[in-house]
Amino acid sequence: MRFLCLLIFVISTITPSVAATLAQQTQRIISLSPHTTEMAYAAGLGNKLIAASAYSDYPPAAEKLERVANYRGLKMERILALKPDLILAWQGGNPSRELARLEQLGIKILYSNPKTLADIPNTLEQLGQYADSPQPAQQAATEFRHQLQQLKIANHNKPKVRYFYQLGSTPLMTVADSGWPSQIFQFCGGENIFANSSVAYPQVNQEQVIVRQPQVIFSAQPIADTQQLWAQWQHQLIAIKQHHIYQLNTNWLNRPTPRTLLAIKQVCGLLNQVRDDH
Template sequence: MRLLFWLVVIITSITPAIASTLAQQTQRIISLSPHTTEMAYAAGLGDKLIAASAYSDYPPAAQQLERVANYRGLKMERILALKPDLILAWQGGNPSRELARLQQLGIKIIYSNPKTLADIPKTLAQLSQYADSPQPALQAAAAFKHQLQQLKQANHNKPKVRYFYQLGSAPLMTVADKGWPSQIFRFCGGENIFANSRAAYPLINQEQVVVRQPQVIFSPQPITTTQQLWAPWQHQLIAVKQHHIYQLNANWLNRPTPRTLLAIKQVCTLLDQVRDDH
């Protein structure tokens, strides 16, 4: 939090002339991931976005943007033809070789790879430099911190709940404790049964889940799909026996943006339900 405080101090102490120059120089922005698109709008940069990646669907205005990236890579020729002043990229999610090429051609790139909840307001503060007015971004950062602190107090010292987060079923996957969504569960008192896995996204089998006996199973998939997968284990698995299988909003959970607060509220509420049943 102290780092964010000093970052805001530095940004807000930039002379109006310098801030105005940065904003004036940045009129054409391309976002290469759904979460950076959301962050751009939250920082007051929506009117400067000219293109975005596939699945950039929030806020609704983002759905009108041209698509120049997807899971297969970047549309390099089109990106260059659009002549962006700034590119917002997902470090680790967008192809590094193509991004390096864009940088070599003189295009400024801001990389986003939030690893903690505190990185969300930091990113908002960073993006505020490129907005015509930095206030919307700084206000959004302050609001996020305030609400996060309130949620922290509300969920402080609650009993731990063992959880399993199911990413897919064919193959069956999960996330270790260092993956992005894990801090959301941990914030609410969740205890990842695969926390110490060496792989960030380990491939597992159902027997491994049963041995670890989670009290609750979360998944972004439809709840009926998850229930069908675990139905054969209803007598061996406490989460299934007590009907503690829940579907989470994938966009809230997986995108590190201000809407992460909604994911925290959802997860904390569901973990409270599990606690009440024990």
């Protein structure tokens, strides 16, 4: 919290001349994750992006960017050859050793690791310092905060609903309250059955899920695949018996960007359906 307050203070005290200098000095930007690519476009930096990571597919213009990173790592030689002024990196998602090497070579890296919904508009404003005009980022941040407040009012004091978010089936994985996107489920009144796991993305088993009896199962996979996985336990799980299995749009849900608002609307709407059935 102290870091976030300091960040907001620093951004708010940056003079127009300093901001203009940052923008002028930053003409070639590389993004190393899909969410930082999307955030860069939202902040008005699309004209400065020269390369991005695999799966950077939103907005459509991002698909035309050269790929210099994937789950295996970074294409170091190509990144250096492109001579970026700024690299947008996902802290915890991109390899720290390679990022450290880039920093040692004098390349500026801006790390992104949103922990809360409020971090999204704050990050937009931070990125806006490097745009030709900070106005698009400021407008996007203001609109995000406004819509988030409206959604908060609409979903205030809703009854809690126990949920299980199935990230994958082999192995069966989920997310604790310490990991993204648990913030979205919490916002909508979801109660995570693995909230207090010691790791952010725990591997679990089906018996553990049955014992905790979620009222709804959200999945990153097609519903048919999820139903098949739980078929032999259909009489033991409330969520299965009441047909409360839903596939979520993972691009909205797993990427902390302005489209997180769409994920909130989807999750809140589905939790309301579960409440209506009880």
